[in-house]
Amino acid sequence: METAVDYDVVSIDEFDALAIEIRTPLSTKYPAKAHAKKVSRQLGVQSGLVYLPGKGVSQWEDSDMGPPFRQRRFFYYMSGANFPGCAVTYDIGADNLTLWIPYTPPSLILWFGTTPSPDECLAKSDLDHVKYIADLPKYLNATLKDAGSLYVLRAEQIPKSLSLGLLKPAGAVKIDTSALLPAMAEARVVKSDFEIAMIRRANDISSAAHRAVCEGFPKYTNECEVEAAFLQACVAENAHMQSYPVIAGSGPNAATLHYDANDEPLEGRQHVVLDAGAEWQCYASDVTRTLPIGGRFTKEGKAVHDVVARMQDECIDMIAPGVGFRDMHLHAHRVATEGLLKLGILRRSDGGSDSSRTRKSTAEVVEEMLESGLSSAFFPHGLGHHVGLEVHDVAGKQRLMSTVAPWTVGGGVGGSTKKNKRDLILREDLVHMIESPAIAAAAGISSGSKVLGRPLEPGMVVTVEPGIYFCREYIEAYYLSKPELARYIDTAVLDRYWGVGGVRIEDCILVTEDGYENLTTAPKGEEMLKIINGK
Numbered sequence: 427m428e429t430a431v432d433y434d435v436v437s438i439d440e441f442d443a444l445a446i447e448i449r450t451p452l453s454t455k456y457p458a459k460a461h462a463k464k465v466s467r468q469l470g471v472q473s474g475l476v477y478l479p480g481k482g483v484s485q486w487e488d489s490d491m492g493p494p495f496r497q498r499r500f501f502y503y504m505s506g507a508n509f510p511g512c513a514v515t516y517d518i519g520a521d522n523l524t525l526w527i528p529y530t531p532p533s534l535i536l537w538f539g540t541t542p543s544p545d546e547c548l549a550k551s552d553l554d555h556v557k558y559i560a561d562l563p564k565y566l567n568a569t570l571k572d573a574g575s576l577y578v579l580r581a582e583q584i585p586k587s588l589s590l591g592l593l594k595p596a597g598a599v600k601i602d603t604s605a606l607l608p609a610m611a612e613a614r615v616v617k618s619d620f621e622i623a624m625i626r627r628a629n630d631i632s633s634a635a636h637r638a639v640c641e642g643f644p645k646y647t648n649e650c651e652v653e654a655a656f657l658q659a660c661v662a663e664n665a666h667m668q669s670y671p672v673i674a675g676s677g678p679n680a681a682t683l684h685y686d687a688n689d690e691p692l693e694g695r696q697h698v699v700l701d702a703g704a705e706w707q708c709y710a711s712d713v714t715r716t717l718p719i720g721g722r723f724t725k726e727g728k729a730v731h732d733v734v735a736r737m738q739d740e741c742i743d744m745i746a747p748g749v750g751f752r753d754m755h756l757h758a759h760r761v762a763t764e765g766l767l768k769l770g771i772l773r774r775s776d777g778g779s780d781s782s783r784t785r786k787s788t789a790e791v792v793e794e795m796l797e798s799g800l801s802s803a804f805f806p807h808g809l810g811h812h813v814g815l816e817v818h819d820v821a822g823k824q825r826l827m828s829t830v831a832p833w834t835v836g837g838g839v840g841g842s843t844k845k846n847k848r849d850l851i852l853r854e855d856l857v858h859m860i861e862s863p864a865i866a867a868a869a870g871i872s873s874g875s876k877v878l879g880r881p882l883e884p885g886m887v888v889t890v891e892p893g894i895y896f897c898r899e900y901i902e903a904y905y906l907s908k909p910e911l912a913r914y915i916d917t918a919v920l921d922r923y924w925g926v927g928g929v930r931i932e933d934c935i936l937v938t939e940d941g942y943e944n945l946t947t948a949p950k951g952e953e954m955l956k957i958i959n960g961k
């Protein structure tokens with residue numbers, strides 16, 4: 427973690443239930459230079475020029491309108507500039523970070539307003555220079571002859587003037603299109619203090635918005651009102667962008683992981699899964715709560731919510747530097763398996779006769795069930811992911827459950843080697859993860875340690891978001907249709923749970939030197955129920 431951040435006084439009005447604790451970093455610039463240095467350390471070179479183009483304005487097909495501007499995240503990481511038409515260069519040898527900005531003519535100002543001046547950019551972000559982008563080709567021409575290598579994220583981002591042959595730097599320029607992406611992804615894994623402050627603020631705003639939804643919840647009759655209440659609370663805090671489309675799913679819609687139609691009546695439904703997180707200055711939050719319609723969970727809904735809450739509480743409590751995220755994921759499956767067995771949805775393969783002499787102990791049944799990977803029918807996604815400039819931050823081998831080197835242990839056996847929240851965790855993947863400690867031991871890796879997947883480090887921000895879902899199409903297609911798997915599922919009991927749809931609970935957690943800090947303060951458990959019920 428780098429870059430100290432001062433905080434504003436925390437203002438809380440005790441008598442205002444809507445009031446939230448928002449801590450604002452004071453007079454600290456975006457740490458673009460620190461990020462550039464971190465990237466060059468990851469590149470492991472002493473010279474070369476990093477070039478990153480920002481995003482331009484875009485329009486929809488056959489339209490003169492376009493989507494809201496969304497800056498390129500790798501560009502933002504090294505510039506802190508959130509407006510269209512820029513580029514950034516970092517001359518590694520000269521340690522010179524320059525932001526290249528557009529000149530905005532008055533005719534454009536009339537329509538879209540002005541863009542920040544060089545001085546305003548320098549005041550906002552830790553940069554060496556800010557210059558007009560019209561001068562960039564000349565700079566590239568002059569600099570590349572000394573810098574030698576040009577680092578870009580991918581071939582499409584080679585400066586046009588160079589790829590079109592308009593630039594002719596003296597001397598050979600080596601264009602590297604492969605090293606920068608993994609170097610930047612790695613640099614982004616551990617957040618600087620400034621970034622943590624941004625993620626914290628995004629979480630503060632989202633947490634207050636979830637609280638506001640709980641307060642208004644009794645009067646909502648349609649999913650769209652849940653979405654609207656959340657957005658209203660965010661925009662009123664000047665958080666205009668969401669990290670992802672709001673998910674407000676009731677009944678069976680709660681079983682669709684990324685449901686976003688949000689247009690169905692709540693009548694006759696048990697609860698709403700509200701997965702919604704605001705963005706703050708390009709940094710994400712990601713928060714889920716499951717709210718009972720009518721203020722009380724149904725018997726089945728409560729039973730499932732209790733299991734998911736235990737999955738989340740116990741996994742969050744595991745968080746500390748050095749812990750493997752896949753161990754947490756497997757722990758969540760252990761809790762889910764125990765819970766589903768207790769509810770009778772999963773059943774023992776020996777028929778469950780209590781009088782049987784060969785009756786297995788509960789622990790043995792749980793082990794058998796875990797090894798069969800059956801819980802993946804009900805918990806089919808990853809336990810979490812990094813959060814930062816993207817809601818699903820950094821990909822590739824930086825993923826929390828990656829088995830790619832240097833965290834490789836039997837990578838490629840069974841399922842895929844990289845898993846994130848958004849990837850389905852198939853039964854085969856789960857079985858592979860469960861087998862991996864044995865593979866590790868056999869490979870003589872980290873003797874006695876069960877750390878598999880990337881170990882957590884201080885400064886990482888990750889979600890912990892277990893869920894249990896009853897997606898009829900998914901469960902019928904991949905589990906109930908296979909006799910060797912279906913024998914573990916009691917369909918008579920399961921029939922009572924289709925109406926539950928799904929339950930998910932999600933918080934953003936900062937890994938600290940000695941454990942963790944939960945950045946999400948949205949009410950949950952008893953506190954959430956009290957607010958919904960106006961107590």
Ligand code: GLY
Binds near residue numbers: 817
């Ligand atoms: N809201 C997307 C996710 O939870 O990963």
Ligand code: MN
Binds near residue numbers: 712810811889932
């Ligand atoms: Mn998430």
Ligand code: MN
Binds near residue numbers: 702932
């Ligand atoms: Mn989410």
